[in-house]
Amino acid sequence: MKRLIVGCVVCTLFLATIAAQSRKPAGTSHNGNAFRFNKVSEGVYHAVGTGSLAVVGNSSVIVNDNDVIIVDDHVSPAAAWVLLEEVKTLTKKPVTTVINTHFHFDHAHGNQIFDPTVQIIGHEYTRQMLLGNPTGMPLYQNYINGMPGQIETLRKRIADEKDPAAKAKLQTQLQVTENNYASQKELKPTPPNVTLSTQMTLFRGNREIQIRYLGRGHTAGDVVVLLPKERMVMTGDFLTSGLSNMSDSYPQEWAASLEALKKLDFETVLPGHGEAFTDKAKIDYFQAYLRDVWAETSRLKKEGVSAEEAAKRVDMTKHKGHLPIQAPGIPPIAATRIYELLDGGGR
Numbered sequence: 482m483k484r485l486i487v488g489c490v491v492c493t494l495f496l497a498t499i500a501a502q503s504r505k506p507a508g509t510s511h512n513g514n515a516f517r518f519n520k521v522s523e524g525v526y527h528a529v530g531t532g533s534l535a536v537v538g539n540s541s542v543i544v545n546d547n548d549v550i551i552v553d554d555h556v557s558p559a560a561a562w563v564l565l566e567e568v569k570t571l572t573k574k575p576v577t578t579v580i581n582t583h584f585h586f587d588h589a590h591g592n593q594i595f596d597p598t599v600q601i602i603g604h605e606y607t608r609q610m611l612l613g614n615p616t617g618m619p620l621y622q623n624y625i626n627g628m629p630g631q632i633e634t635l636r637k638r639i640a641d642e643k644d645p646a647a648k649a650k651l652q653t654q655l656q657v658t659e660n661n662y663a664s665q666k667e668l669k670p671t672p673p674n675v676t677l678s679t680q681m682t683l684f685r686g687n688r689e690i691q692i693r694y695l696g697r698g699h700t701a702g703d704v705v706v707l708l709p710k711e712r713m714v715m716t717g718d719f720l721t722s723g724l725s726n727m728s729d730s731y732p733q734e735w736a737a738s739l740e741a742l743k744k745l746d747f748e749t750v751l752p753g754h755g756e757a758f759t760d761k762a763k764i765d766y767f768q769a770y771l772r773d774v775w776a777e778t779s780r781l782k783k784e785g786v787s788a789e790e791a792a793k794r795v796d797m798t799k800h801k802g803h804l805p806i807q808a809p810g811i812p813p814i815a816a817t818r819i820y821e822l823l824d825g826g827g828r
């Protein structure tokens with residue numbers, strides 16, 4: 482009887498590994514590797530896209546004694562599928578767990594390729610948002626609606642391009658965009674099947690993996706993943722190497738929540754966009770930006786300026802020494818969001 486039970490457990494794990502990739506999604510073809518796996522500690526990798534496939538956000542791969550944990554699973558079923566294929570070059574251990582840092586499409590739209598036996602962990606709010614209508618939200622709508630036009634433009638540019646090297650580059654861009662579009666058509670937003678509200682800790686052999694909610698910020702349900710022994714933190718879009726999208730954010734609370742991040746003991750940040758870094762001053766720079774963008778946009782609203790006009794006029798160039806800002810203006814979606822919050826709205 483005992484042997485039978487052990488047999489079944491092994492069998493279930495085996496089936497889960499196979500089923501995690503049982504049906505190949507559309508749009509996976511690409512040339513060369515789609516990911517660079519930057520090793521940041523023994524068994525911990527920061528997976529950054531190479532550009533041969535649309536992956537958009539970064540993920541992190543945590544290889545434990547007996548299993549693998551993935552933090553964020555990219556922009557599409559195709560991107561998550563290819564990630565799993567390339568993870569096999571690092572380890573043959575099964576992926577048992579996925580952590581979504583937040584609900585945004587470039588971090589959680591690979592969820593559907595995982596078998597239901599794989600634990601997908603996220604904040605309660607992330608589950609709520611992915612169960613709702615995430616593809617109807619402006620951020621995703623802007624993304625998907627732009628694609629047919631981009632494909633059309635690339636086709637025209639390829640036809641007109643005489644230089645073979647430039648033509649080949651454009652052809653790669655076209656392939657990347659067409660594949661992404663094909664995969665988006667198969668999208669079925671899939672929520673976490675395990676949720677937390679403040680904190681959860683996973684133990685894998687000697688490794689401890691803390692999942693922490695630090696307050697509202699980039700969304701109302703971002704979590705960070707802290708590896709206390711390795712002194713590293715995976716931050717998704719709560720803290721990136723540059724500016725984060727603000728469409729679902731709470732800028733004032735975000736600055737305060739980042740204060741809670743500072744209190745954690747870590748040395749290295751593996752962000753959801755951009756390369757890993759150790760410079761903690763980046764948190765201060767981003768907090769200063771958030772406070773200023775809130776103050777400046779609020780001031781313009783009080784003066785009766787429209788959100789559209791404010792987006793053009795809000796001048797954050799004084800932060801350009803530390804953040805990628807070239808000229809006055811903020812994304813319209815950021816101005817709209819701040820206006821919405823000032824009017825007492827917002828999710």
Ligand SMILES: [Zn+2]
Binds near residue numbers: 583585588699718726
């Ligand atoms: Zn995001």
